[in-house]
Amino acid sequence: MNDSMIQTRNLAIGYRLRRREFIARRKPSHPASKVVAGGLDLDLAPGELVCLLGPNGSGKSTLMRTLAGVQQPLSGSVLLKGCEMAGLHPKETAKLLSLVLTDRVMTGNMSVYALVALGRYPYTGWMGKLSDADEEVVRRAIETTGTRAFAHRHIGELSDGERQKVMIARAIAQDTPVILLDEPTAHLDLPNRLEIIKLLKTLAKEQGKAVVLSTHELDLALQAADRIWLMNPSGGSSSAMVAAIPESLVLDGHLEHAFKRNGFEFDPFSGSFRFSREGVRQIGLVGEGITAYWTQRALERAGCMVIPGASDIRHIEIETLNGEHKWKYVSGEGCRPVEKESLDELLSLVNESQNEGKER
Amino acid sequence: MSNTVSELRAPAHPWPSLVPKSGMILFMLFLLVLLFMLDIALGSVSIPLKSVVAILFGSDQEPVAWEKIVTTIRLPKAITAVIAGAALSVSGLQMQTLFRNPLAGPSVLGISAGASLGVAVVMLASGGAANAFAIRQLGLGGSWLVVLAASLGAMAILLVVLAVAVRIKDNVVLLVVGIMVGNITISVISVWQYFSAPEQIQDYLIWTFGSLGGVFGSQLAVLSVVVGVGLLISFAASKPLNVMLLGESYARSLGMGTFSIRLFVILATSLLAGSVTGFCGPIGFIGIAVPHMARSILNTSDHRFLLPSATLMGAILMLVCDVIAQMPGAQTTLPINAVTALVGSPVVIWVIVRQRNLKSSFA
Missing domain, CATH: 3.40.50.300 (P-loop containing nucleotide triphosphate hydrolases)
Incomplete structure (x- = not known):
């Protein structure tokens, strides 16, 4: 056991x-x-x-x-x-296990506080009156989930994120x-x-x-x-x-x-x-830091396979001067580099050459 | 110093209370008593309020004619109005929660149609009963028969709608299904009428106009007992009804036996709407309008408070309708069914437009 x-x-x-x-x-x-x-x-x-x-x-x-x-x-x-679930009374199960579902709760005029209080259902008497201890549990659940600021508001007025927190608060109030x-x-x-x-x-x-x-x-x-x-x-x-x-x-x-x-x-x-990236062309990238990382992301999005540090094939060099970035595109060994001022322009250049490559 | 100041200041977000304004209930009780008296006082023969009170408290100083009018006609009618209003409102509230649909109510989901079918079976099938108030002459046994038939008819339709509800979660679809089932029931009655004798049809047609008068003595006792039982079951179910608002899955995860609760609620609704429809005819609109009024006035979803206030508000609204229906000073009375729609619809529109509550009430 x-x-x-x-x-x-x-x-x-x-x-x-x-x-x-x-x-x-x-x-x-x-x-x-x-x-x-x-x-x-x-x-x-x-x-x-x-x-x-x-x-x-x-x-x-x-x-x-x-x-x-x-x-x-x-x-x-x-x-x-340790207990067979099929043999448990629904009330006993409700004290062991609570649920938060994707169902949208549609409630008339129900305040957040009242909804969380419904979590005490398995513990209250036939009229559902909350004892002081029950209310204490409800309040703690609301404070734990950080929903106290809108405890008085109606469920219909909440954002999705707030509502989800309230539903979790209800599960906490069920104390399982x-x-x-x-x-x-x-x-x-x-x-x-x-x-x-x-x-x-x-x-x-x-x-x-x-x-x-x-x-x-x-x-x-x-x-x-x-x-x-x-x-x-x-x-x-x-x-x-x-x-x-x-x-x-x-x-x-x-x-x-x-x-x-x-x-x-x-x-x-x-x-x-x-x-x-199947059947895509390789491209080298020389440079470092955040600029290099996001340049790589942009190139990958354009369908290139980026090989960092490779300068002997088609590649890109990043130059940084006084906080300004420049991208040099070299389409092959011995070719003249094309300089671009922004990542935007570089990307359209790469896309162009990519399409040329396909047509050939 | 700063400590005491912050202690004195109320917290930024005080904990809300689960109990709504209780003064409202007292005010409604007062209104109920007032309208009850007014309903008895007004009519083709106006009786001063003072005399009404005196007659009700057993004084024999008042004119005999007034005493007769009050004790044999107007008092039973006022009591019937209170019972019918309370029963229809509570059944409407339960329907709206059970189906989680703001437009649910005894007249929309075919419950009234089912009750009509039950009554039609009794009225049209009992071939011998040919004169205008034949059913009422059947005596105590007959009145039980009508109530039983109306309740069974209502329950049958409700079970059909509920069987669909188990499979289809979409409230709009369910509503349409309910209306269609109601239509089928009405058309069955129409076909039956077509093949019935004119005298029998007349009985039935008069019944469909709705009437609060004509429930006397033992029938009134039967109606009160049945509605009383229905109300007791409803009030006992207020805690599960609250959880029902969260939907069936949540209700089950909280340890509620949804099947038995649904059955209980259906039983209560059938008793309430069925018996009232049986005796007074199909009375529309109270069942839909009052729950919305109760919700927006009390600003709560808690059935422990909604059910009693719907009971009171339903009785009040029904008395208002009855006062209008008997047109003080005139010799005629309007069919109660027409008046409830006339009074009920604007009330619903007003409540919804002002509070924008219908939408936030249910999805």
Whole structure:
């Protein structure tokens, strides 16, 4: 026995096809259920922030719904704090596990405070009256998420980032050791995304909560997660799961395999994907510092493969005089350099010569 | 020094309270009593308020004619108005929360149509009942029959709409489905009418105009008991209804048994809207208008406060409509159905335009 918060044993998730069952009786070969992912053995420790990654359609949401008990597993079991989830009363589950969903909450005249207070639902009596202790929990949740300044406002008046924080506050008020979040950073701008992730990380570290969030933000997940659950479409119709710390997922090539598409390639140095550069011409770049970095980015965007420091092929030299930059384009060995004052002009020159090369 | 100053100053953002202004409820109670008296006093024969109060408190000093009018006609009608207004408003509020749709209400989602079907089954099928108020002459058994038929009809339609709601999450689609199911029900009644005897159709047509008069004695008792049970179930469901506002997934994650709550709410709504429709005919607009009024006046979404205030406001609005319908000084009364729409629609428009609340209420 260990102290893991969520444990799954040989869990298969997916959908039962209700209408097909009728057909299946006549055609025994026809499957009565669609397995989205099978053989899942997961383990979630307290104080751990886990990011659930995977391409669209790999079953992230299905897994989230199954872990939350909203959807029944096809086979296998989910253990919540050592107890079989199927055997738990919904009220008991609600005290162990809280959810933040992508559903837009549509509420009439509901203030932020009232919404967060609904998190106390499993603890209050039949009329839902909050005790002083309950209100204390609600207030602490609002302060933890930094939403106190708009606690009196209506949900409809909030921005997306503010609303997401409020929904997290509601989950905190539910006071559960496990919090599941379905794409909490979708539709948010970068500062808000970072803020949400930071908040979740603090929750995990300081309050010892086990946090699982599904996300599409690869770089954010690689930076913040203690562990990544990667849904990997393995050939057939169902997905397999790889659970590991972010760094080893990159080193083992799992990430690249999961997200690989034609036209993209994974850069293990930056941990991000970029457009692949097939059949492009090489170009050298002589220079250093920030100017060189962004020149390289611009050239790559134009479809060039940049080789830093190479001056014996077609290349670009950066000169810096009194804080002014000049770019010299040398189209081949022994050719006369063309000087350009701005990156803009340089890029159109490179594009021109690229097109000439194609026509030839 | 600076310490004491900062202590004295209120915090920048004081914690909001979950309890709305309670003075409102007292004011509404006062308004209710006042309008109740007015409703009894006004009509084709005007009776001074002082005499109304005296008669209600059992004085026998007043003219016998007035006493007769008050005790046998106007008092039952005023009580019926209070019950009908409260029941329709509460059922409308629950519908709007259950379907999370601002336009939901007993008359829109086909519930009234279902109740009409139930009544039509009783009225048109009981071949012998041919005179104008045949149903009322069926006595206590008959009144139970009408209530039962209306409630069952309402519940059947609501279950159909809800079965669609399970599959389709889109509120607009659901609303259209509800209206269509209502239309189908109405057309079934029309076809039935076409093949019925003229006397039976007349009964039914008079019923569809809506009327608060004509619910007396034991029928009034039946109506009060059924509506009372419906209101009790509704009030008991106020905590789950609050969570329902978050949507089904959140509600389930908070440990609420959504299936049983939905059933309870449907049961309560069917009892409330079904019984009132059975006795008074399909009364429109109160069910949609009052919940919005309650929400914007109280500025809360908490059903623990919304339900009681919708009860009071519904009763008040219904009394207002009834006062207008009996046209003080004139000998005729207008059909209550026409008056509720006349009074209800501008109220809804006013509330929405002024508060812009409909949109922020639901998505």
